[in-house]
Amino acid sequence: MFAAAWREAGKNLQRVSSSLMDPGYRFLKLTLFVNVSMPERKKIYLFNWLSAHALWISQVDLHSPSRFPSPQMWRDFLNTIDTDPLPLTQTALRKLAVWDILGEGIINLAQGLAGAMEEITWQGMQVKILSLSNPPLWFIQSLLWELYELNFCYELYVLDQALIPNPWTSSDEMWLTHQTLLYSIFPGESSLVMWSESLPQDSHKLGLCATDVLTALPYINKFCHLLSMWPGAPAHLQYLVKMKDQDDREVYVVFSLACRFYVQTAFDFLGQQPSLPCMFQFI
Structure with a gap:
């Protein structure tokens, strides 16, 4: 229908x-996952989203931000936003804008695979991190x-x-x-x-x-x-x-x-x- x-x-x-x-996207576009061909990049994308999605849902639901990320901002987030100070390049400024919209808590949860546990919980299931490169x-x-x-x-x-x-x-x-x-x-x-x-x-x-x-x-x-x-x-x-x-x-x-x-x-x-x-x- x-x-x-x-x-x-x-x-x-x-x-x-x-x-x-607001022209932004409350949740990321599905093509960001579908169009990723490199296994390691797919693993990072999926891990970062699974790590942060519960907190982001609660923020949208309970304390909805005044602005939302663009598709490129969501891509930057999935790639991992470095928490260390960055030189003020155009890319760095865009990532700072992502930080400003999503919030420090979300960014800190999605810090890539370094130090990640072997499994992550999603929808009541334990998902092995290694499986995310070819889920x-x-x-x-x-x-x-x-x-x-x-x-x-x-x-x-x-x-x-x-x-x-x-x-x-x-x-x-x-x-x-x-x-x-x-x-x-x-x-x-x-x-x-x-x-x-x-x-x-x-x-x-x-x-x-x-x-x-x-x-x-x-x-x-x-x-x-x-x-x-x-x-x-x-x-x-x-x-x-x-x-x-x-x-x-x-x-x-x-x-x-x-x-x-x-x-x-x-x-x-x-x-x-x-x-x-x-x-x-x-x-």
Whole structure:
């Protein structure tokens, strides 16, 4: 649904509302991992991200920075930012900018392989550092799936805050209610819990991407409910959609409408292809 919505979306840059959204990336682009051909470089990239990603998620979630790194800044980070003073070259200045955005704690966690332990924990699993130079396919697929989900979740989060700021600023009670609604679109309890759980073991943990319509339906309704508050939202999104005698056509119609509205709105404010959820490849 999301992929089809992107294919149909208007992509004229004149649609984009400039200056409303930070142009940086809350999480790194997946191509930074996919396009690395040198085994040792891939190992360093993966190790640095796995070392720092839990703390970075918490920073984005709890104390969101005012700026976010560009793709080049993320590449510099994955390459390892030297903590020793550097001569003021253009590269060094860019790395200092990365330090300023990500913070000292993140930089100190991602200091490359020197002195690294033999294993690192990710998604409740122990991952051998030596395996990162040529990681198993399931590991890369799972890691990329997590990045898809993280990017989608937090782009949705920041778009919602920009488009309807009132629930986020009017009162603590309204803020909590609205945040709970947003988190309910995703499997897991809430907030960071969804990223600390083990990888999905069945389609019931896939939320909007569950292959079974009945499983996905509660998440679809929450997604539509959230979007219905946005400016210009189709009126149909205001109403709870239900299965009628195992007939899922209405669900598909409404979900397709929601996907098209979300993708177009996201492009209009981000100025780039939005991050979209994807199917998980079960181990």
